[in-house]
Amino acid sequence: MTRTASVTRSFSFDAAHQLPWHPGKCARLHGHTYRLEVTATGPVGTNGIVIDFADLKSAVERDLIDRLDHTLLNDSIDNPTAERVALHILDTLVQRGLPVTRIRLWETPDCCVEVHP
């Protein structure tokens, strides 16, 4: 019987953003060290894995971390709230064909968002 499993890898990147509509201090230009968790789900293959942790790492680093790290997120994502950044990450990885089932993005040590396809 084929079993299913979820595989998660964590990443971090530093980026600036500004939310001009925000009634508080987030209307000012500021930055975060984002913590990103990418989860892929699928059948456990005959080799015993869903997806190689190394392949997950190279895809996320190439398509997202290298493009977002040390940038102003407003330059690449309109109104870059944590929710919208997470959806951008999800859409990018789904378009690349990765079996992503959850993106969790920590904007601060206490605040995170979670999105699903």
Ligand SMILES: Nc1nc2c(c(=O)[nH]1)N=C([C@H](O)[C@H](O)COP(=O)(O)OP(=O)(O)OP(=O)(O)O)CN2
């Ligand atoms: N649902 C969302 N709410 C907020 C977002 C967001 O992306 N989604 N973003 C922000 C700010 O960009 C930033 O995260 C600051 O939030 P804040 O709660 O002020 O976080 P701090 O830890 O800096 O605040 P404390 O003063 O330490 O409580 C705001 N909301």
Ligand SMILES: [Zn+2]
């Ligand atoms: Zn912020």
